[in-house]
Structures are given as structure tokens and as C-alpha cells.
Amino acid sequence: MPGFLRIMRELSNPVQFIRLAAKNLRVLCWTGYLMSKGVTVGKNISLKGKPAIERFTGTIRIGDNVTLRSRSRGSHSTLYAPTRLITDTRPDATIEIGDHTRINGACIHATERISIGSHCLIAPNVTILDSDGHGLQPDERRLANPVSAPVVIGNNVWIGISVIVLKGVRIGENSVVAAGSVVVHDVPPNSVVAGNPARVVKILEQPHKMVSGCQE
Numbered sequence: 745m746p747g748f749l750r751i752m753r754e755l756s757n758p759v760q761f762i763r764l765a766a767k768n769l770r771v772l773c774w775t776g777y778l779m780s781k782g783v784t785v786g787k788n789i790s791l792k793g794k795p796a797i798e799r800f801t802g803t804i805r806i807g808d809n810v811t812l813r814s815r816s817r818g819s820h821s822t823l824y825a826p827t828r829l830i831t832d833t834r835p836d837a838t839i840e841i842g843d844h845t846r847i848n849g850a851c852i853h854a855t856e857r858i859s860i861g862s863h864c865l866i867a868p869n870v871t872i873l874d875s876d877g878h879g880l881q882p883d884e885r886r887l888a889n890p891v892s893a894p895v896v897i898g899n900n901v902w903i904g905i906s907v908i909v910l911k912g913v914r915i916g917e918n919s920v921v922a923a924g925s926v927v928v929h930d931v932p933p934n935s936v937v938a939g940n941p942a943r944v945v946k947i948l949e950q951p952h953k954m955v956s957g958c959q960e
């Protein structure tokens with residue numbers, strides 16, 4: 745049945761109508777919430793659950809057709825927390841998320857800059873930090889300005905469940921980070937890295953084509 749007729753049929757059913765209206769209203773409210781937090785939101789953003797935005801300083805830019813998931817329903821595994829985007833400490837702290845990228849319950853905390861390319865897949869319970877949060881030396885632990893270095897994630901990168909990406913890391917395009925890895929060194933393009941610390945375990949001979957409509 746053509747999409748238009750299907751929608752009309754669903755709307756003629758009062759229960760479906762209320763369900764659809766409530767869903768759209770929720771998404772509208774969450775988009776409004778992002779904008780009220782000063783987040784720049786692209787076209788056709790898809791919000792599954794309410795994300796948590798903590799923009800104390802700086803800029804958060806979300807591209808077109810991005811999905812932010814903040815609930816477990818429909819996901820491969822359980823999300824322990826909603827997608828959380830935090831910018832703080834420095835006035836120019838920036839988070840950038842490229843077009844068609846899907847973030848399924850990650851915590852992304854920028855004090856300097858975290859840039860995520862387009863068509864990336866970020867699995868549940870991933871943490872990406874561009875700062876250690878505390879100084880290394882005993883008398884520096886409580887300094888408000890910890891060491892930071894930008895994190896850059898290339899286009900079409902897949903980051904598996906419960907990965908941790910630490911400051912200064914660059915992940916090359918098309919690469920895959922295996923579940924549970926801790927990434928402390930740069931990842932070359934078209935490679936699979938795994939473990940703690942994450943090391944290259946495989947080279948992708950035929951890099952993935954970017955597919956934006958695949959299963960979540």
C-alpha cells in the first residue's frame with residue numbers, strides 16, 4: 745500500500761492517531777530541548793529517547809539525518825544511559841557530529857574538540873573524551889584545566905559496544921573499533937582495532953560502502 749494511503753488509514757484509527765501524535769509531539773519537544781540548549785541541529789534529525797545535553801560553554805553541531813538514541817528499545821544491546829553530549833571548561837569547546845551518523849547511547853565530553861565524521865556508527869555505552877579530567881601529578885589532580893587534545897573520528901567509522909576513546913586520538917575513515925576496546929593511539933584508515941590498548945588486528949581490503957539505510 746502506498747505510504748500516503750497507509751498513513752491515512754492509520755490516522756483514521758483513533759488509537760493509532762493518538763499514538764502517532766504523542767510520538768511526534770515527544771520528538772518535537774526533544775528537538776526543542778536541543779535547540780533551547782543552544783545546539784545547532786541539522787535537517788531530519790532522529791531522536792529515539794531524550795538525549796542529555798550539558799553545554800556549559802562552546803558549541804555543539806549536529807549534522808543532517810543524524811540519529812541520537814537514548815533508549816534501549818530497537819537497539820542491539822542495552823543502553824545504560826541516554827546519549828550525553830557535554831562541552832565545558834574552555835569557551836571554544838566543540839562537538840561536531842557529521843551527517844547520517846548514528847549515536848546509540850554514547851557519552852561524548854569535549855573540553856577542546858571532538859569531531860565525528862559522517863556515516864559513523866557509535867554503539868551503546870561508548871565514551872569519548874578529549875581530556876583526562878584531572879592532572880596526572882598529585883598536586884594537579886584538582887586543577888580546573890586538565891590536559892586535553894582533540895579527538896577526530898573519520899567518516900564511516902564503526903565504534904563497537906562499550907569502547908573508550910581517549911584524548912588526542914584520530915580514527916581513520918572506514919575503520920572499526922571492536923567491542924570493549926580502549927583506544928589510546930591513532931587508528932589508521934580501513935583497519936579493525938581491538939583490545940586494551942587497541943591494536944590493529946585486521947586490514948579491510950574492501951572498505952565499506954557508506955550505507956545510510958541499514959539496520960540499526
Ligand SMILES: CC(C)(COP(=O)(O)OP(=O)(O)OC[C@H]1O[C@@H](n2cnc3c(N)ncnc32)[C@H](O)[C@@H]1OP(=O)(O)O)[C@@H](O)C(=O)NCCC(=O)NCCS
Pocket residue numbers: 820821848866867868903904905920921922923924925936938939945946960
Ligand atoms: C570488530 C568485530 C566486528 C571484528 O569481527 P571479526 O572480523 O570477525 O574479528 P575476528 O574474530 O576475526 O578477530 C580478529 C582478532 O581480533 C580479536 N578481537 C576481535 N574482537 C575483539 C575484541 N572485542 N576485543 C579484543 N580482541 C578482539 C580476535 O581475538 C582476533 O584475534 P586473534 O587473531 O589473535 O585470535 C568484532 O570483534 C566486534 O567487536 N563485534 C561487536 C561489534 C559491536 O559492538 N556491535 C554493536 C552493534 S550496535
